[in-house]
Structure formats: structure tokens, C-alpha cells
Amino acid sequence: MGELRSCPKCGDFYNYTGIREVCGKCAQEEEKMYEDVYRFLRKRDNRSATIEQIVDATGVEEDLLHKWVRKGRLQPAMFPNLGYPCDSCGALTTKGKLCINCQTELKSELNKFEAAREFRESVEESERTTYYADSNKKKQ
Known part of the structure; x- marks a missing residue:
């Protein structure tokens, strides 16, 4: 059984089960942003893009990029200029x-x-x- 939490992005309440840190609606938005970033990075010219260049090109927040690298969704072995603080x-x-x-x-x-x-x-x-x-x- 999960606990009721307030989504840090939108403020809506959601049932926290330990898997996602945001509500379902925000999780879907994050997934769309992830797909945009991954599509951008798959291009050979963009594989060595820095975090600032990715933010400028895709509009994704820097914190989300750090989160995806930390969780292993974006591999620094494939994209050498990625990391987290x-x-x-x-x-x-x-x-x-x-x-x-x-x-x-x-x-x-x-x-x-x-x-x-x-x-x-x-x-x-x-x-x-x-x-x-x-x-x-x-x-x-």
C-alpha cells in the first residue's frame, strides 16, 4: 500500500509506491522529454553534447538530465559529457x-x-x- 504525497512538480496528490517521485501525469511528461533527449543524443553529431547544449536544444531541465544519468537511463559510456553533480x-x-x-x-x-x-x-x-x-x- 502506498502513501499519499504531493507531486513536487504540479502539486497534485498521488499514491506514492516507491517507484516514481512524481504523479502519473508528470511522469508521462518526463517520459516524453526523455524520448526527446534520447532522440537528440542518438544523432552521431550530438553524442558528445554537454548538458548545457542538451538543455538548450531540447528545453529539458538540467535536474532531469542528472536524474536520468544517476538512474542509468542515460549512460555516460555512450554520451561522455553527461554526469551529475x-x-x-x-x-x-x-x-x-x-x-x-x-x-x-x-x-x-x-x-x-x-x-x-x-x-x-x-x-x-x-x-x-x-x-x-x-x-x-x-x-x-
């Missing part, structure tokens, strides 16, 4: 939520954090070491 910096990426630069930076920061944690643990371990003096030893 990185969740961190906004640069175009073709898979995941972060671009390569943000992934590299995040991995670097995680490695630094892990090294610092290991250092802190080794310092704490050395501070826990107890040294005992042997008072039974004879002095010469």
Missing part, C-alpha cells in the same frame, strides 16, 4: 555520490585519522606499562 563539491561525476577528487580527499583524511588513532593507542599502551623494581637484588 558530486554531493560534496558539485563537480560532474558518473558514478557514486562523490567525484574522484572528493573520494581521494576523503580517503586521505580517513588514513590520517586512522594513523592518529593508532598513535594514540600506542601512547596509551606504553603509559599503561608498569615497571617493578626488584628489591631482592643484592648490590655489589
